[in-house]
Amino acid sequence: MNLTTVDIYKDLWTIRQNSPLVHNITNYVVMNSTANALLAIGASPVMAHAEQEVADMVDIASALVINIGTLSREWIDAMFKAAKKARQKGIPIILDPVGAGATPFRTDTARDLIRSAAPAVIRGNGSEIMALSQAGGTTKGVDSTSESGQAVESARNLNLAFDSVVCVTGETDYILSDSGVLEVKNGHYLMPRVTGMGCTASALCGAFAAVNPDFRQAAAHAMAVMGIAGEIAAKEAKGPGTLQLHFLDALFLMSEQDIHDHLTV
């Protein structure tokens, strides 16, 4: 099975039509840019982390995105509570193991969440995915020190162990499930110079998984749209500052023709 413009645009169109509610329990750094990316693509973002309300919020949501970028004990408790409700309700969970490998606290929390929540999609950079599968990857803070390609074996192990679709992003994005690997080669070198682009990628996986029950395809479509928006934005940007905004505009304005013209798989 290959990625096609028609399938990608169909998901994008459905998101724009249905405006699925995506519940994010994410880090402080990226909340604003994540919410803006979800709005730009046509989804309806909500951020809520209080133990007293996460289950109620999951109850009206179509996807749950858990991102461990700035953890604390209370937030972890809320993540587990929300994940439990999401499983009961049957909505997809996306896990972004930000900085796994950088500290034991992050690595352990990410592993516990995977075991407990059985995410539909785990999305991380090469270092994070390698850290999760104990393949010895190292993470420098939250930036990757490994190419995504080096992490494909680790991603396969993770998928085998937990059945989650694993999405390793980098110059090439690899999206693995037991049906095989999809590759997306869209994107631009300026994108990692904007904070939270990986977190945005995970949030977009949530929006696509909310409308497409084939989670490998959903994640691949999200990565394609993400990368294409970055390429379109880069044409008008002079650096990472202006890139951010043109990226949001590109998500908002993306047409089927844009996908057709840029898709590189």
Place this chain on the structure above:
Amino acid sequence: MNLTTVDIYKDLWTIRQNSPLVHNITNYVVMNSTANALLAIGASPVMAHAEQEVADMVDIASALVINIGTLSREWIDAMFKAAKKARQKGIPIILDPVGAGATPFRTDTARDLIRSAAPAVIRGNGSEIMALSQAGGTTKGVDSTSESGQAVESARNLNLAFDSVVCVTGETDYILSDSGVLEVKNGHYLMPRVTGMGCTASALCGAFAAVNPDFRQAAAHAMAVMGIAGEIAAKEAKGPGTLQLHFLDALFLMSEQDIHDHLTV
């Protein structure tokens, strides 16, 4: 009484001259954009939520803006403490009941705050205002599922019960007090595609209420300036990303002529 360019610009000018300190206890998603909007308009924003300092911060502030967008127990305690001090000191409190109706935790917290704090202004979208007055509005996360016009009756009930000015924003903004209803029809369809625009509206109410003791007029002036800035910004923006920045520029640069040319009431 009608809204006039002269009155609106007088408030804006006073904010720019006096640079009132607006204390915000707000949500993580919008802190940055809220602070930037307040700076752009000429006010002096401060964010502080620690129980140990909220009373001291209120003590040097000219308005207090409470926004429940990302709640937790400790923050709620600080909100009550700050509100109590603000009442004692006699500075206006603005309440933004983000997501009221989405979860009982939010609805209940917003109601408790209204009862306890007696806000000068309650600003919300149609769904939130309907949820607060138990008129059966539903909220999809933090985005409105109702037109602002549908919430006018609920707003009237809220005003009758608690004496707060109630500001329902949407395509038309309705600002109600016992002196009647003001309507502002400025704004642009791209604005709801930027996260936190409602929160910015509430923060601007804080800045205007800090310089104008007629809170209905202050809220209406804030909504007019907000909507006009959005319209000016939209002329240069291609989508929601670029809109954000041109919006801040428009707040910063707004002249009496701009208000005269755009005001739609």
Place this chain on the structure above:
Amino acid sequence: MNLTTVDIYKDLWTIRQNSPLVHNITNYVVMNSTANALLAIGASPVMAHAEQEVADMVDIASALVINIGTLSREWIDAMFKAAKKARQKGIPIILDPVGAGATPFRTDTARDLIRSAAPAVIRGNGSEIMALSQAGGTTKGVDSTSESGQAVESARNLNLAFDSVVCVTGETDYILSDSGVLEVKNGHYLMPRVTGMGCTASALCGAFAAVNPDFRQAAAHAMAVMGIAGEIAAKEAKGPGTLQLHFLDALFLMSEQDIHDHLTV
């Protein structure tokens, strides 16, 4: 000793080459813009505040930036823990006493951190530095009510008492150590209209101190690059909104020629 283009660019080049990991425990308002500024300049930012991981994160970092802009008890505990580890490891600590003088809680916390952590650099506006040395400066929220020049005596006292380099920013930036005072006169009047520019200045001090063990020079170089980026950005900006992004672009694109053409000391 004077500031020279060659020395400034050498530090900037080293940051771009080595991409030092800068660990920030900072406030909610500016996390995104701080991370973006560090990425734009070529450093690798990480934000982590959990007591369970701050020591591990410091362990892989090259500088620690502590910013008290939005405090709470748990975060303060983490700041002390991280600072202790940073001293043991011998990496520079930068302290930004945001809002010192506005509330006793902030002033006291900043003083306790200085006593305990012995920061390499303390960077604040005039009011904050005066509040720290009890010279009677007043702070209006987080904005300065004093010229940086008024705070030079206070800065000298702070330096004498704690041996930290003290960097007072304003229209002229004064960077003091026992080797004397450096002055940087770059910058643009629009910069204080963007929230978190001071916090960004502190974070950049972290990046420069990570590659230059002469902390007075590192801080002065950071202020020069910051101010020059602001001046370059202002040429393309219409207001504070667009300034932010052109500022990030300017950090990213800054050449030795740019420094040569703009440096004003």
